[in-house]
């Protein structure tokens with residue numbers, strides 16, 4: 001018989017109430033050692049996690065779907081769910097089930113959501129990528145003004161930037177946040193931009209973005225009377241920061257992470273690089289996704305996670321401020337010149353931990369003894385490092401060195417308090433070192449000595465009872481007990497022994513007893529163990545407080561370590577890869593001697609092949625028009641010059657023999673495009689949208705690289721677009737640019753336009769084959785060698801042969817058809833040429849004979865039609881059975 005439809009158990013009622021308050025999230029409902037999910041949550045989670053879906057009871061007459069994950073393995077499941085775009089509310093038991101029982105047998109254990117886990121608010125080591133930031137951002141608009149605030153709660157870094165709406169997508173591409181908060185009413189306007197950046201969009205009530213209430217909330221958060229000390233913020237900036245604070249409060253359920261005071265980024269302080277350019281240059285992620293194969297992957301030699309995150313930040317946002325870049329460069333140069341110092345520093349840094357993240361976990365009370373040990377060990381590393389860093393240091397390193405020292409008190413405290421390798425969790429105990437706390441030592445002694453006291457007691461009782469085989473044992477049901485074989489039962493249970501030994505249990509072959517002394521000792525042992533753990537927890541809390549009190553200085557220390565690591569890592573790279581220190585200026589120079597592409601060079605090295613270094617000088621002619629055969633290395637050359645500019649302004653040395661670069665404000669790269677089918681754009685459309693962005697935005701400090709603009713459409717259209725684009729770059733944008741094309745006809749532009757020079761990638765022809773020299777020279781290419789490349793690619797020999805014949809004919813046609821370069825737009829090779837010669841064909845002999853007999857003037861229309869049919873029939877017979885050549 002099924003339950004009445006209206007029966008809702010008290011537990012289900014509680015579940016449904018909690019669930020109602022957290023609609024958008026999966027609810028992990030704690031039941032003993034499991035987090036259970038019910039109803040639709042269970043169905044979704046079972047599918048996402050590939051775990052069994054079961055049933056538990058009925059609700060409104062229907063089975064309740066259920067699935068669960070064990071608490072001890074919950075982190076792994078959480079990670080999978082977050083990666084798949086879920087948000088998870090964690091409801092814990094807020095009291096001991098025994099407490100609930102006291103209220104009556106039907107009462108339900110109190111439960112509440114203690115945390116909302118979302119992509120942007122992760123802190124657990126296992127849920128985060130150590131070498132990447134995990135940003136939560138908020139986008140706020142007030143009339144036409146916009147602002148973006150972002151925080152990494154795993155490190156506490158908090159920033160804000162005034163950002164016109166048109167720049168939002170570029171900034172999101174730079175930061176690649178995991179989650180972006182949007183005001184509910186404007187969500188529809190921005191959700192597309194947010195999801196394009198790969199982040200998930202989270203709507204928040206408009207009130208969360210309110211600047212007045214927000215300012216108050218932020219003042220309270222940072223314990224200041226006014227935000228002026230952090231900067232002069234616009235309403236949009238305050239709104240964005242306030243939304244971040246509100247959301248943290250909401251998801252962390254009032255437990256605020258340690259946020260550093262907000263840093264206001266200056267618009268224009270960083271090189272602007274849009275999403276398409278980042279993708280095409282593979283700055284921090286390769287085309288296929290992932291770090292491997294990207295510039296970041298190829299140059300990251302940092303030895304700490306924080307150093308790696310700093311490198312990613314610098315590469316994502318190279319500076320446009322000469323002073324800043326030069327200061328960072330000087331730090332790298334210091335270690336290039338003093339190799340021993342660089343190596344010593346790197347050696348020491350290998351022992352440092354990720355104290356930013358440890359600190360943040362401790363602040364949220366999600367940390368453990370190991371996080372404390374990480375801080376202790378890192379303080380020791382810092383002290384040691386400071387000793388090695390002495391001497392005359394460039395400014396960036398000198399400032400960092402100052403932050404390394406002065407942590408003696410905290411270090412000594414942690415060093416004395418913690419064992420060398422503490423356990424992960426507080427509840428396991430055993431992390432406070434012996435000798436740190438007298439009370440704890442006593443409790444532990446009692447707990448541990450219990451065992452030897454028991455051994456003494458056993459000997460004493462064996463003697464008293466005259467039973468040599470008497471043992472004191474322990475199990476979970478009886479606790480400590482005395483055991484003899486059943487043969488001694490009678491003696492033990494009769495006076496005088498029965499006055500001391502109290503019978504507890506008889507089993508098949510044994511009898512078990514206790515004594516007053518044994519029970520007392522047991523209580524003391526148990527109490528001592530519990531007390532030791534209690535004392536450890538109390539000591540843990542006070543250590544945690546001591547650490548939090550030092551949070552600001554520890555954050556500064558973490559930043560200093562990352563800065564030193566990055567400088568030493570870039571120096572190691574510069575030396576190891578033979579890079580040079582670029583000369584930077586505020587001018588418009590761009591002179592690279594012997595430039596290389598770091599990623600391609602590494603790949604070729606693995607294959608045992610050399611990379612050919614190439615020069616580029618955009619000084620006199622800011623635009624280079626690069627022609628050259630397929631596969632010659634045009635794209636590589638284009639990209640390498642953009643990468644060199646980015647590396648230089650990130651403060652690094654660069655892969656070249658010499659480099660002189662006037663600061664670049666924006667880098668644009670359009671190299672190859674893919675369909676964007678999701679948004680209904682064809683390859684050509686994507687290419688044109690990206691080209692439009694460049695032509696509309698590039699200023700005279702921009703560096704633009706364009707590869708084969710216009711190839712996605714008919715030749716005339718493509719050439720015309722490429723032509724007009726180049727003219728626009730030269731006349732209107734007036735930027736520095738390298739423009740690669742297969743339209744050799746465009747080479748004539750260099751003669752007509754000031755500021756445009758021709759360059760080509762050289763090849764050698766040898767016995768009909770093409771040999772790639774990968775050398776960029778001034779001048780133009782005469783042909784594309786596409787057919788030769790096609791042969792190398794393995795096109796069937798017959799196709800290659802045929803293509804060669806067609807090409808010869810086309811080229812001959814072009815030569816005969818005029819060959820005047822000036823009129824090239826009217827005279828393109830593919831279409832002005834004569835059609836490819838067909839093998840001479842004559843009509844079949846029967847047809848010819850029949851035609852000779854015909855007198856056209858004497859035919860009636862009907863006869864003429866019949867003749868056409870007749871001739872057609874003869875032709876068809878011949879086509880079906882062609883004569884052999």
Ligand SMILES: Nc1ncnc2c1ncn2[C@@H]1O[C@H](COP(=O)(O)OP(=O)(O)OP(=O)(O)O)[C@@H](O)[C@H]1O
Nearest residue numbers: 610611612613629630631632633634635636637774
């Ligand atoms: N400077 C170089 N030294 C050595 N090898 C190089 C160099 N530049 C490119 N290569 C090699 O040539 C290959 C093709 O380079 P790239 O893709 O840059 O050619 P491309 O001219 O742009 O070709 P396409 O016009 O077909 O797109 C690279 O994968 C690399 O292996």
